[in-house]
Amino acid sequence: MRLMEEDKPTATPAIILMEPQLGENIGAAARAMANFALDDLRLVAPREPWPNDKARAASAGADIVIDKAQVFASLGEAVADLNFLCATTARPRYMVKPVLTPETAIAASVERLKDGQKCGFLFGRERWGLENDAISLCDAVVMAPVNPTFASLNLAQAVLILGYEWRKAQESESLGRHTQFDGLERAGLPHAGRAATKQELYALYEHLERELDASGFLQPPEKRPSMVLNIRNVFARMQATEQEIRTLRGIIASLCRAHRPKPK
Numbered sequence: 122m123r124l125m126e127e128d129k130p131t132a133t134p135a136i137i138l139m140e141p142q143l144g145e146n147i148g149a150a151a152r153a154m155a156n157f158a159l160d161d162l163r164l165v166a167p168r169e170p171w172p173n174d175k176a177r178a179a180s181a182g183a184d185i186v187i188d189k190a191q192v193f194a195s196l197g198e199a200v201a202d203l204n205f206l207c208a209t210t211a212r213p214r215y216m217v218k219p220v221l222t223p224e225t226a227i228a229a230s231v232e233r234l235k236d237g238q239k240c241g242f243l244f245g246r247e248r249w250g251l252e253n254d255a256i257s258l259c260d261a262v263v264m265a266p267v268n269p270t271f272a273s274l275n276l277a278q279a280v281l282i283l284g285y286e287w288r289k290a291q292e293s294e295s296l297g298r299h300t301q302f303d304g305l306e307r308a309g310l311p312h313a314g315r316a317a318t319k320q321e322l323y324a325l326y327e328h329l330e331r332e333l334d335a336s337g338f339l340q341p342p343e344k345r346p347s348m349v350l351n352i353r354n355v356f357a358r359m360q361a362t363e364q365e366i367r368t369l370r371g372i373i374a375s376l377c378r379a380h381r382p383k384p385k
Contacts, residue, residue, distance in 0.1 A: 132161075133159050134159065134230050134240045134241055134242055134283075136154055136241070136244070137163045137164075137199050137200060137243045137244065138164050138244050139243060139245050140166050140168065142247050143175070144176035144179070145176065146179075146247055148178060148180040148183075149179050149275075149276065150162070150244075150277045150280045152186075153281035153284050155180070157288040158287070158291075159284050162189065163190070163192075164191070164199075165196050166194060166195070172187075196255055197258075197320070200243070203239045203240060204239050204317065204318055205230065205233050205238060205316065205360075206240070206319060207230075207242050207261045207263045208243045208256045209244050209263045209264075209279055210245070210263070210264060211250065211264065211267065218260070218262050219260075219261040219262070220262050220263075220264055221262070221264075222264070223265055227283065227286040231290050233316070238316050242263065242283050257350045257357065258353065260357055260358075260360065315362060317365070318363070321363055325366050325369055328373055328374075332373055
């Protein structure tokens, strides 16, 4: 059964490449995007200058993707407008996050896009993938069912898998199966109210971490990075609305005011 035209999302997920090293790899990823009607390409601090002739040549005519590509200095800037962000990785990171197949991750994105939200998929550097700090800012992890003894995919292959699932989702309302790691309920479908953007979530992190530093909670210094990661993962799992983020920031501000010395 084909989706009715009015049921189709009006936007596509963003494809975010974290510090890509070679223009040829960007072009190959853009080609894979164009194959499956994805056109929102975002580059975070690419190693080579942009625009890039090698990327355009490798895209094999996917000019619509190359021409629209945006470059950002940091991951926070690249995903600030997104409500739902998935990290793609080939290995478990032992973070308490939903682990989704590409099929289920795309299904969750389709539902959110219909709801007017913005979604994205984050891909790591060619040599060593995504670091834990980047994954901690995501809502879920996407893992493809590859051969566990040879799990590494190149950048374009990884993008193509997500693109294929995206295109399938435009043709049928009910495809796929659920596994023990899978299921839309694990992906955090939309709450009532607008889902918080990553920019709003990052502002909460900065506010909370600033106050925890001031109170001496994030001690000793050598444990601070892991403590911050754990705290951020707690809030990332909430799938908070923008109203919930405002409430949490109000709570933090109120508690801090109550414990500060009153002026004489």
